[in-house]
Amino acid sequence: MRNSMLRSIKSLTTSPSSHVLRRGYASEAVPERKVAVLGAAGGIGQSLSLLMKLNPLVSNLALYDIANTPGVAADVSHINTRSEVVGYASDAELGKALEGADVVIIPAGVPRKPGMTRDDLFNINAGIVKGLCEAIAKHCPNALVNMISNPVNSTVPIAAEVFKKAGTYDPKRLFGVTTLDVVRAKTFYAGKAMVPVAEVNVPVVGGHAGITILPLFSQATPKANLSDEVITALTKRTQDGGTEVVEAKAGKGSATLSMAYAGAIFADACLKGLNGVPDVIECSFVQSTVTELPFFASRVRLGKNGVEEVLGLGPLSDFEKEGLEKLKPELKSSIEKGIKFATQ
Ligand SMILES: NC(=O)c1ccc[n+]([C@@H]2O[C@H](COP(=O)([O-])OP(=O)(O)OC[C@H]3O[C@@H](n4cnc5c(N)ncnc54)[C@H](O)[C@@H]3O)[C@@H](O)[C@H]2O)c1
Numbered sequence: 001m002r003n004s005m006l007r008s009i010k011s012l013t014t015s016p017s018s019h020v021l022r023r024g025y026a027s028e029a030v031p032e033r034k035v036a037v038l039g040a041a042g043g044i045g046q047s048l049s050l051l052m053k054l055n056p057l058v059s060n061l062a063l064y065d066i067a068n069t070p071g072v073a074a075d076v077s078h079i080n081t082r083s084e085v086v087g088y089a090s091d092a093e094l095g096k097a098l099e100g101a102d103v104v105i106i107p108a109g110v111p112r113k114p115g116m117t118r119d120d121l122f123n124i125n126a127g128i129v130k131g132l133c134e135a136i137a138k139h140c141p142n143a144l145v146n147m148i149s150n151p152v153n154s155t156v157p158i159a160a161e162v163f164k165k166a167g168t169y170d171p172k173r174l175f176g177v178t179t180l181d182v183v184r185a186k187t188f189y190a191g192k193a194m195v196p197v198a199e200v201n202v203p204v205v206g207g208h209a210g211i212t213i214l215p216l217f218s219q220a221t222p223k224a225n226l227s228d229e230v231i232t233a234l235t236k237r238t239q240d241g242g243t244e245v246v247e248a249k250a251g252k253g254s255a256t257l258s259m260a261y262a263g264a265i266f267a268d269a270c271l272k273g274l275n276g277v278p279d280v281i282e283c284s285f286v287q288s289t290v291t292e293l294p295f296f297a298s299r300v301r302l303g304k305n306g307v308e309e310v311l312g313l314g315p316l317s318d319f320e321k322e323g324l325e326k327l328k329p330e331l332k333s334s335i336e337k338g339i340k341f342a343t344q
């Protein structure tokens with residue numbers, strides 16, 4: 001389909017039945033914000049598009065995929081919330097999808113099957129991410145980029161190199177989405193610590209694959225007196241959380257629903273930061289000087305320009321210090337693999 005506008009339906013901005021809109025418009029002016037989802041018709045993309053349609057901070061939602069976009073865009077566009085939804089279905093329409101975007105979320109690419117590592121996705125996903133980032137550099141160089149496509153430890157460095165080559169790189173605007181690791185760590189911790197899950201906070205640092213995922217349960221709140229054995233088991237479960245889902249889905253892909261939830265939380269934090277909401281803090285895989293590695297996930301303060309501040313690791317237990325040293329060689333090599341791919 002050549003026409004770039006597959007579906008464009010303005011939401012019912014005056015509908016008295018919309019609680020979301022009443023909340024959004026009652027007392028404060030909400031700025032216009034465009035969010036683009038690249039890979040919007042996929043397992044993550046569909047649920048994430050739904051969740052972004054429910055977000056009152058979004059005024060324009062651009063849904064892009066190389067397959068099945070019209071149906072997803074038409075479907076999501078019928079929801080009576082603030083944002084206007086437009087679907088874009090081919091490479092020729094990617095520029096229009098990106099134009100004016102404040103936040104670009106990328107869940108495009110293939111997922112794992114049982115027995116695969118995230119790095120096994122590199123050969124296909126590296127090229128997909130590179131192409132999409134070239135288009136971002138051209139059409140919305142100032143957007144905050146939320147990279148979901150795996151292997152995140154390599155796709156973020158690929159994006160950075162593409163942007164450097166285009167002369168648009170701003171490390172404050174590039175994020176690897178590691179929120180799902182935090183979501184899992186919170187859930188698993190709450191179960192063992194017997195505390196209300198909604199009150200739990202756990203930083204997760206490092207990267208997003210196996211042992212590079214390092215949850216800092218010594219800093220978890222509310223505090224609980226968990227044994228070393230339980231902490232070791234919680235750490236392993238968090239590191240293997242993706243594999244747990246891949247195996248349960250038995251060949252039908254990897255985490256999509258929990259990832260969409262996590263992606264929506266992270267994009268919402270980016271939008272809040274852009275809108276000047278103070279003290280918005282999330283963990284993310286960003287350019288970093290927290291360790292000697294050029295990219296590293298840690299807590300990040302978000303603001304009007306993206307990353308306001310990359311926060312340090314805080315005090316680590318001996319177990320976490322050991323985990324930190326163990327993860328560095330693997331993370332380093334994944335970062336270097338991404339850089340090499342993009343610069344060759
Ligand atoms: N960061 C994380 O925590 C996390 C969590 C879960 C999954 N993932 C990763 O997210 C990616 C997507 O997973 P999924 O389950 O949604 O896969 P999926 O196969 O269900 O969906 C991927 C979508 O990407 C689309 N696509 C492929 N090439 C594209 C391109 N060039 N431009 C636009 N769209 C394109 C496909 O058409 C498809 O609709 C995988 O790489 C997966 O490993 C990351």
Ligand SMILES: O=C(O)C[C@H](O)C(=O)O
Pocket residue numbers: 111112118150180241242243245246254255
């Ligand atoms: O495990 C995967 O392959 C997908 C994702 O990275 C996850 O953590 O669920």
